[in-house]
Amino acid sequence: MNAVRTRRAGALSLLVAGALLVPPATAHADGIRAKQWALDAMHTQEAWRTTKGAGVTVAVLDTGVEADHPDLTGNVLTGKDLVGFGASEGDRAWARHGTAMAGIIAGHGHGPGDADGVMGIAPEAKILPVRVILEDGDPSRAKARKTRGNALAEGIRWAADHGADVINLSLGDDSASAHPEPTEDAAIQYALKKGAVVVASAGNGGEKGDHISYPAAYPGVVAATAVDRYGTRASFSTRRWYATVSAPGVDVIIADPDHRYYEGWGTSAAAAFVSGAAALVRAAHPGLTPAQVKRLLEDTARNAPDGGRDDSRGFGFVDPAAAIEAAGRLKPEGLKSAAYGEKYFGSGPDAAAPGADTSAWAAPLAGSAGGVLMVAAVVLWRGRRERYDDF
Numbered sequence: 001m002n003a004v005r006t007r008r009a010g011a012l013s014l015l016v017a018g019a020l021l022v023p024p025a026t027a028h029a030d031g032i033r034a035k036q037w038a039l040d041a042m043h044t045q046e047a048w049r050t051t052k053g054a055g056v057t058v059a060v061l062d063t064g065v066e067a068d069h070p071d072l073t074g075n076v077l078t079g080k081d082l083v084g085f086g087a088s089e090g091d092r093a094w095a096r097h098g099t100a101m102a103g104i105i106a107g108h109g110h111g112p113g114d115a116d117g118v119m120g121i122a123p124e125a126k127i128l129p130v131r132v133i134l135e136d137g138d139p140s141r142a143k144a145r146k147t148r149g150n151a152l153a154e155g156i157r158w159a160a161d162h163g164a165d166v167i168n169l170s171l172g173d174d175s176a177s178a179h180p181e182p183t184e185d186a187a188i189q190y191a192l193k194k195g196a197v198v199v200a201s202a203g204n205g206g207e208k209g210d211h212i213s214y215p216a217a218y219p220g221v222v223a224a225t226a227v228d229r230y231g232t233r234a235s236f237s238t239r240r241w242y243a244t245v246s247a248p249g250v251d252v253i254i255a256d257p258d259h260r261y262y263e264g265w266g267t268s269a270a271a272a273f274v275s276g277a278a279a280l281v282r283a284a285h286p287g288l289t290p291a292q293v294k295r296l297l298e299d300t301a302r303n304a305p306d307g308g309r310d311d312s313r314g315f316g317f318v319d320p321a322a323a324i325e326a327a328g329r330l331k332p333e334g335l336k337s338a339a340y341g342e343k344y345f346g347s348g349p350d351a352a353a354p355g356a357d358t359s360a361w362a363a364p365l366a367g368s369a370g371g372v373l374m375v376a377a378v379v380l381w382r383g384r385r386e387r388y389d390d391f
Contacts (some may be wrong), residue, residue, distance in 0.1 A: 002232055005008055012132075012133055012152065012171045012172060012173050013021050013039045016082040021388060022216050026151050028098065032116065032117055032261050033109070033115065033116070033117075034120060034155055034240050035251075035253050035263070036089070036118070036136070036245075036253050037229050037241050037248070037251065037375075038121075038248035038273060039119060039121075039271040039312065040067065040116065040201055040236065040249070041229065041275065041373040041378045042121060042122070042248070042273065042318065042319065042320060042321075043246060043275065043318070043319055043320070043321040044121060044320075044321075046121075046321035047280050047321040047324055049191035050280075050284050050321075050324050051124075051280055051283040051324070052122060052123050052124040052125075052280075052283075053106065053121075053122025053123065053125030053276070053279045053283045054124040054125070054283060055283055055286070055391070056122065056123065056125045056165045056166065056279045056280075056283045056286075056302055057077065057126045057127075057128050057163050057164050057165050057166075057284050058105050058106060058122070058125050058126070058127055058128065058164065058165065058166040058167075058168055058275055058279050059128040059129075059130055059159035059164035059166070059167045059168065059196075060098055060101050060102050060105065060127055060128070060129050060130065060168050060170075061130045061132045061135065061152065061155045061156065061159065061167065061168065061169055061171070062095075062097055062098030062101055062102075062130075062131070062132070062168075062171065062316075063094070063095050063096065063097045063104045063131060063133055063134065063135050064079075064081070064089075064094060064095035064098045064099075064129055064131040065079070065098045065099050065127055065129035066089070066094075066095050066257040069099055069103070069127075069255055069259065070105070070110035070117060070259065071103055071107040071108060071110055071117040071118045071119075071120075071198040071255050072102055072103060072107060072108070072111055072127065072174060072255070073110075074108075074129055075102075075106045075107075075108060075123075075124075075125070075126055075223065076102065076126070076127045076129060077126050077127065077128045077129075078302055079128055079131070079303045080129075080131070080155070080158050080162075081131040082130065082132050082154055083129060083131050083132065083133070083134060084149060085139045085140055086134045086138045086140035086141075087134070087135065087139075087140070092137065093134075093135045093137040093138040093139070093256075093353070094135070094257060095129075095131075095135075095257055095261055096135055096256055096257060097133070097170070097268070098129060099256060099257050100254035100255060100262075100264075100272075101170045101268060101269075101271075101272040102127045102129070103118040103119075103120060103166060103254060103273050104118070104120055104121065104269060104273055104276065104280065104287060105120050105121060105122060105125065105168060105273075105276045106120040106121075106122050106123055106124075106125040106126070106127050106276070106279075107119055107120035107123060107255060108120065108123040108124070109123075109287075113357060114162070117131065117255065117261070118253060118261065119357055120153075120279065121273055121276025121277060121279070121320070122277075122279035122280050122283070123275045124283075125276070125279045125283070125366035127157060128162060128163065128164055130158060130159050132151040132152050132154075132155040132171075133151070133152075133171060133319045137165060144233040150181075150183050151172055151245050152169075152171075152184055152215070153181070153183040153184045153371070154183070154184070154187070155189040156169075156188060156191050156198070157187050157191070159189055159196065159230060160190060160191035160194040160196050161192065161194070161319045161387075164191070164196045164281050165192055165195070165197065165271055165279065165282045165286075166196060166197045166198075166199065166275050166278045166282060167198045167199065167273065167275075167360040168199050168271060168272055168275035169198065169200040169201065169215050169221075170200075170201050170212060170267075170268035170269070170272055171200075171201065171215075171217075171268070171270045172200060172203040172213040172215060172216055173213060173214050174204070174208075174211040174212065174213035174214075174238060174262075175204040175211065176209075176211060178211060178212060178213065178214055179214070180217070181214065181219065183314035184214065184215055184218065184220075185218050185306065188215060188219075188221060189219070189220065190254050192220045192290045192291075195289065195290065196220075197222060197275075197278045197282065197290045197293045197308065198217040198220060198221045198222065198290065199221070199222045199223075199224060199271050199274050199275040199278060200201070200213075200215045200216040200221050200222070200223055200224070200271055201213070201219070201223075201224060201267035201270065202216050202223045202224055202225040202226075202237060202238045202240065202242070202243055202267050202270070202271075203236065203238030203240070203265070203267060203304065204236045204237070204266055205236075205238045205299040206233075206234070206236045206237045206238050206239060207235055207236055207328045210238050210239050210240060211238070211241070211382045212240055212242075213238055216238075216240075216242055216374075217240065217242045220290065220291070220294070221242070221244075222244045222278065222293075222294050222297060223240075223242045223243055223244045223256075223275040223314070224244065224245060224246070224249075224263065224267060224270040224271040224273070224318075225237045225238070225239075225243045225245075225246045225247075225249075225267060225270060225312060225313055225314060226246065226247065226248070226249020226250065226251070226266065226269070226270040227246045227249060227270075227313060227317065228249075228250035228269045229245070229248070229250070229251065231246075231303050231317055231329070233246070233313055234249050234250050234265065234267075235298050235310060235356060236251060236265070236266070236267075237267055237270075237312065238250060238267070238312050240309040240311075241311055243309075243310075243314035244274075244294065244298060244314045244315065245274060245297050245298065245301050245314045245315055245317070245318040246270065246301075246312075246313040246314055246316065246317050246318065247269075247270040247271075247273035247274045247277075247317070247318050248269065248270065248273050249265055249270040250265045250267050251263055251265065252264055252265065252266075252269040253300070254269070261368075270384075274297070274318050275316065276323060277297065277318045277320035277322075278293055278297065278320075279291050279318075279322070280320040280323075280324060281296060281297070281320060281323050281324055281327060283327070284324045284327065284328075285324070288313050288327060290311050293304055293323075293341060294329075294372075295328055296313070296323040296327055297315075297323055298315040299318060299323075299326065300322035300325075300326050301314070301316030301317055301318055301322075302316050302317045302319045302322070303316045304316035314315070324333040324363045354377075366380075377387070
């Protein structure tokens with residue numbers, strides 16, 4: 001999450017980290033699946049006995065998604081571009097980060113038996129792309145810094161109004177000047193009221209002061225921290241009170257619009273894995289509220305820290321199979337909103353604020369090599385903040 005956000009032109013960063021993209025040792029698709037250690041770590045085969053995410057829509061608020069990627073064909077719905085300028089489809093600076101996140105969530109592979117390429121956590125879910133930021137390499141980034149707007153808040157509302165069951169925010173602002181924005185908070189509460197689970201990256205500031213990151217810190221959000229294949233907290237992963245669960249964020253295989261595959265790291269990836277897990281839970285139990293899904297992910301997380309929770313890994317490593325099973329044991333009438341109660345899960349704002357502008361275990365789980373995941377530092381329109389800080 002290179003979330004850099006300004007009020008003048010918020011540079012919200014993408015939380016798949018690393019400004020450098022490194023090809024995996026095996027650049028061919030047929031070697032990719034074996035490197036996806038997260039699939040085993042998250043017990044996907046067990047979860048898939050119940051569901052692969054069919055019937056669920058995950059909104060990916062990001063840099064766009066390449067619908068024609070072979071690992072995503074048929075899974076990408078018609079979305080919304082709230083940026084309106086910058087790179088376009090086919091340009092190198094188009095939709096790299098967003099495509100990577102969509103692949104983690106709902107990639108279905110390709111080739112005979114879909115055995116090649118990236119397999120997502122919820123391969124039968126649909127992706128609703130909402131473009132709210134620019135890639136770091138977009139030549140229009142300078143223009144974005146001078147443009148007012150509130151694309152993130154507008155995008156959250158748009159996604160909630162267009163059928164999103166889960167909203168993935170693999171981006172954030174954890175700069176020294178980061179602070180909550182009423183329009184974003186209101187948009188998230190609106191989405192929760194509409195029934196969408198909201199997942200965000202906890203931040204990549206673990207070696208830079210652990211600054212609070214938004215939108216991860218807003219009430220009701222499922223905040224994802226990053227761990228490696230051993231279940232150890234990634235050094236870059238932000239440690240804060242809002243951490244909900246941890247997920248793979250190191251040596252993660254991602255799909256790119258160039259139809260090649262890369263390895264990387266970041267809490268962007270962790271958030272995408274958690275969004276995939278939430279999609280599986282919602283597919284299996286569509287009547288659950290966002291607060292109930294959040295509580296289930298917390299209560300069924302594996303490898304919980306001493307004391308049950310800490311700021312580095314939340315309640316432990318996300319386990320969608322366990323969450324699905326636990327939800328099946330609950331009686332609908334016994335379920336209650338567990339995250340923040342009526343304050344945040346009751347009535348919410350139905351319209352944007354007047355004057356609002358529009359325009360990131362103890363033993364190995366699986367094998368893979370090292371690498372750096374793209375942090376495509378990006379620009380998110382914000383408006384009204386005077387300071388611009390990269391982190």
